[in-house]
Amino acid sequence: MSGLFIELPESTLAGVRHAAARMHRPTEELLSQLIQLSLDVESLPDEERDELLEMAWLDNRSLWQIARSQLSPKQQKRLNQLSQRQSEDSFSLAEQKEIDELRDEYGRITLRKARAFAILSLRGGRSLYKQLPPHGANQ
Numbered sequence: 189m190s191g192l193f194i195e196l197p198e199s200t201l202a203g204v205r206h207a208a209a210r211m212h213r214p215t216e217e218l219l220s221q222l223i224q225l226s227l228d229v230e231s232l233p234d235e236e237r238d239e240l241l242e243m244a245w246l247d248n249r250s251l252w253q254i255a256r257s258q259l260s261p262k263q264q265k266r267l268n269q270l271s272q273r274q275s276e277d278s279f280s281l282a283e284q285k286e287i288d289e290l291r292d293e294y295g296r297i298t299l300r301k302a303r304a305f306a307i308l309s310l311r312g313g314r315s316l317y318k319q320l321p322p323h324g325a326n327q
Contacts, residue, residue, distance in 0.1 A: 207311060222310055229303075236296070240303050248311065254304040257297055263290055 196204075201215075208218040222244075229240045243251065259267065270287040273279055 203311070210312075218310065236299070240300070243300070243303050244307060246307075248308060251304040251308050254300050255308065257301060259290070259294055259297065263293065266290065267294070 204218055204222075205215050208215040211218065229237045232240065243254070246254075258264070267287065267290045270283055270290070273283070274287065
């Protein structure tokens with residue numbers, strides 16, 4: 189393991205120490221996790237990687253908006269319709285393309301939500317998973 193000395197603003201260091209204490213972890217370990225969190229996206233396509241990396245600089249309100257995001261009701265309804273029809277012989281190539289796009293969008297939303305929760309949890313020093321509303325509840 190290598191060492192590196194960096195200077196942080198006192199308010200930043202106080203926040204990190206507070207979060208580390210709440211998580212019962214050493215401050216250095218928490219800082220290491222925060223840095224690793226920003227590097228864990230390197231294998232993603234450039235656009236997705238950049239978007240996820242930029243999330244580290246969002247304020248908590250913006251992160252909570254992402255954490256609560258979901259497919260629109262119209263998209264959810266269409267995805268359910270297509271999923272039910274997918275095994276039918278009459279399922280068209282256009283419908284297959286549409287369901288693939290909806291599933292990709294669902295995956296992007298899920299990845300962004302997971303990242304938002306990870307950042308918020310590290311900032312607050314506690315798991316936030318239980319603060320989610322029930323699946324499908326309106327925000």
